[in-house]
Amino acid sequence: MELSLALREPLGEHDVFRVGAMNADEPFAPNLAGREAIFDQALTNGLAAIVAHEWAGEEADAKGRMLSARALLRLLEGKTSDGKLSVSADGVLVIPDPHEQRSVPQSATTFFEWAELPPLDTRIDVRVLDDALDASQPARHARGVGGLKRRHIEALLALDDHESLRVMSEQHEDRAWQxxxxxxxxxxxxxxxxxxxxxxxxxxxxxxxxxxxxxxxxxxxxxxxxxxxxxxxxxxxxxxxxxxxxxxxxxxxxxxxxxxxxxxxxxxxxxxxxxxxxxxxx
Ligand SMILES: [Zn+2]
Incomplete structure (x- = not known):
């Protein structure tokens, strides 16, 4: 949550044009203390929630301990022949939205130009997330000098589209409400x-x-x-x-x-x- 806020706060709620202009290689929140630990924790929890929801029980090992983020990524990669998950052209794992179409209320259509919202497919960018784990563990990995980048955070936040999570969008909803x-x-x-x-x-x-x-x-x-x-x-x-x-x-x-x-x-x-x-x- 803290990561999400730190990522989005400086963009400004209405400043949609800056999002596109933001460089994906820009270091992420370099002044946020303990950001690597927060990232690790968020990624592990997010992946575990997804695995627990789709393949109940497999998020833990034989002794009931939760798998590491890295092990959860390997597990997900092994699920591509499962039918619940597919691989996109750019190599990203995709869990399709189980709800086919989302509609905005008819009374609101005068305010929005669309009547149907796009499906909330969950995109798990394994390559970027692996890279993020390397970057967030500089002590143990020689190539982790660059630290966390914006694209790592984007890949983490993308997990939130999964129906077991959607925490951050709710938080954003709350803030919009406020x-x-x-x-x-x-x-x-x-x-x-x-x-x-x-x-x-x-x-x-x-x-x-x-x-x-x-x-x-x-x-x-x-x-x-x-x-x-x-x-x-x-x-x-x-x-x-x-x-x-x-x-x-x-x-x-x-x-x-x-x-x-x-x-x-x-x-x-x-x-x-x-x-x-x-x-x-x-
Ligand atoms: Zn009046």
Whole structure:
């Protein structure tokens, strides 16, 4: 986890272009104390979880001790005729995603350009991981002078796509969630400040004049929505662009106070409403 954060933190959440520009041979987090030990541990645990999930029991030796990362890599290499695992053209071991297709909620398709997500195949780059083990054990291996590189970490993080792991993506999900909440808080604060600036009278006048740019029309705008009550200013001026996953809460912006409800916030609120509704049914 620490490795994952150290790898991704400097890239910045939205700075997608830097990822490609990052040199795979760049030394990885040279100032992170004990990074070799963390890497070894993470790789051993990750490989063991994958083996335990796919070939239960084989992750340990006859005495019940967990195999080393190196031994787990050799074991996986021996599984290529098993059918659960294949070798890609570039020599990487691939465990196919058991779930065929992942869809994003239909209500969200206006925000994303795709409706289907790519499969989460697990890619185990044995050559790079072996090289990483050499690099992370400089005391015992003469050629381990270069230390850990970014490509080693990328190969480690790729293991996380396996269904037994997915820890880091969940952690990232949590962080994205957290930032959505902060964003919502900021939007709310901005809206309140804006209301204070224009005053009650002006706000009421604006509410009177508001026209819905996303008005429902069976022919011209079948995906349109009526204006909803804004939770911040209380006028019926919240312009809904789409609904959350449960079809309960609108994603959009208030035309008077400027409050923005994002997809994540709407999903969060929609989920709570859905749970409450399920509770009421009983
Ligand atoms: Zn409002």
């Amino acid at each position: 930032s959505a909440r902060e964003e919502d808080g900021h939007s709310l604060a901005r809206a309140v400040a804006f209301l204070q600036l224009i005053g009650d009278e002006e706000a009421a006048e604006r509410a009177e004049r508001v026209e819905n740019p996303n008005d429902y029309h069976p022919k011209h705008n079948p995906d349109g929505h009526d204006l909803e009550l804004c939770p911040v200013c209380g006028f019926e001026t919240f312009c809904v662009r789409a609904l959350d996953t449960f079809g309960r809460v609108g994603i959009g912006q208030c035309l008077v106070c400027t409050y923005v409800r994002s997809l994540r916030t709407a999903d969060d609120e929609g989920f709570s409403e859905h749970l409450a509704w399920l509770g009421d049914k009983d």
